[in-house]
Amino acid sequence: MKNEERTELAKSEMIAVMPVACSNEDAAVELFEALRWGDKPTCVHCGGASVYKMTDAATGKRNKRYLWRCHGCGKQYTVRIGTVYEESRLDLRHWCYAFWRASTSKKGVAALEIMRHCQISYKSALFLMNRIRFAMAPENPAIDKLKGTVECDETYVGGKPRPGDGKIHKRGRATSKTPVFAAVERQGRIRRQVVADVSGKTLKGATRELVDAQARLMTDDYHSYRGIGKEYAGGHHTVAHSTGEYVRGDIHTNTAESSFAILKRGIMGIYHNVSKEYLHRYLWQFDFVWNNRKMNDGERTIAAMKAAEGKRLRYRSAEVA
Numbered sequence: 314m315k316n317e318e319r320t321e322l323a324k325s326e327m328i329a330v331m332p333v334a335c336s337n338e339d340a341a342v343e344l345f346e347a348l349r350w351g352d353k354p355t356c357v358h359c360g361g362a363s364v365y366k367m368t369d370a371a372t373g374k375r376n377k378r379y380l381w382r383c384h385g386c387g388k389q390y391t392v393r394i395g396t397v398y399e400e401s402r403l404d405l406r407h408w409c410y411a412f413w414r415a416s417t418s419k420k421g422v423a424a425l426e427i428m429r430h431c432q433i434s435y436k437s438a439l440f441l442m443n444r445i446r447f448a449m450a451p452e453n454p455a456i457d458k459l460k461g462t463v464e465c466d467e468t469y470v471g472g473k474p475r476p477g478d479g480k481i482h483k484r485g486r487a488t489s490k491t492p493v494f495a496a497v498e499r500q501g502r503i504r505r506q507v508v509a510d511v512s513g514k515t516l517k518g519a520t521r522e523l524v525d526a527q528a529r530l531m532t533d534d535y536h537s538y539r540g541i542g543k544e545y546a547g548g549h550h551t552v553a554h555s556t557g558e559y560v561r562g563d564i565h566t567n568t569a570e571s572s573f574a575i576l577k578r579g580i581m582g583i584y585h586n587v588s589k590e591y592l593h594r595y596l597w598q599f600d601f602v603w604n605n606r607k608m609n610d611g612e613r614t615i616a617a618m619k620a621a622e623g624k625r626l627r628y629r630s631a632e633v634a
């Protein structure tokens with residue numbers, strides 16, 4: 314019990330320090346140290362607990378490079394060693410600001426805005442945002458499938474609108490637009506992915522991949538979903554969008570559709586044209602914010618930073634360049 318209280322206190326302290334850590338490097342480093350080690354700093358080389366912060370002999374203040382030293386093995390290190398932040402020379406306060414913005418804005422945040430605010434290069438801002446989006450990617454979507462009542466729907470994102478596109482030709486074949494599939498639990502989690510097309514094979518495949526077989530499935534009457542019901546214990550319930558029926562009892566896909574509306578506003582307003590090959594990264598970010606919507610802004614930011622920590626070993630092998 315005491316341990317839990319201490320963890321909670323540390324978390325609220327981290328949230329309180331966040332605004333300062335976005336502009337002050339000392340505060341940012343201490344925040345990342347608290348996230349990584351809590352109140353038990355350990356040596357990154359030998360795991361020893363007898364460690365101390367090095368100080369500047371002249372000023373008595375903390376070493377400019379934020380070095381630690383281990384009594385056990387005698388080696389020096391910083392909080393960046395062995396993390397995704399190691400490959401970047403960017404101040405941790407910039408990482409902190411980018412995490413904060415990416416985690417707290419429903420409409421997302423553009424690399425350009427991070428560039429201007431932090432006064433860093435566009436390349437650096439992209440580097441930050443790509444890694445932050447990767448941190449936000451779901452951990453094990455294939456194992457941790459969606460349950461309960463789950464709405465599935467698909468839409469087209471990005472590209473230039475064409476005459477007559479939109480309401481009537483929801484499934485128009487505009488080549489510059491990218492098909493996106495969504496599965497969303499009522500009152501729960503969402504998973505969206507870029508799909509090759511909206512064929513039955515593809516959409517049923519995506520449904521199987523993301524939705525637990527015990528679920529109660531809701532879609533519209535698009536033919537690509539036909540026949541999937543026999544694979545779902547809760548059945549497959551449809552509303553006939555093709556004839557203007559949108560709700561019947563509790564059967565609808567309004568949650569999925571409103572999630573697409575938020576996504577499209579974000580993509581259009583902030584990211585302009587997101588190319589097909591990068592769209593999945595934006596989906597990770599929008600899904601992360603949706604999935605953690607019950608947290609306050611500080612909690613959600615800390616959750617993203619912790620997720621980055623957990624994924625640090627996979628950054629190099631994953632496609633995040």
Ligand SMILES: [Zn+2]
Pocket residue numbers: 356357358359360361383384385386387388
């Ligand atoms: Zn050591």
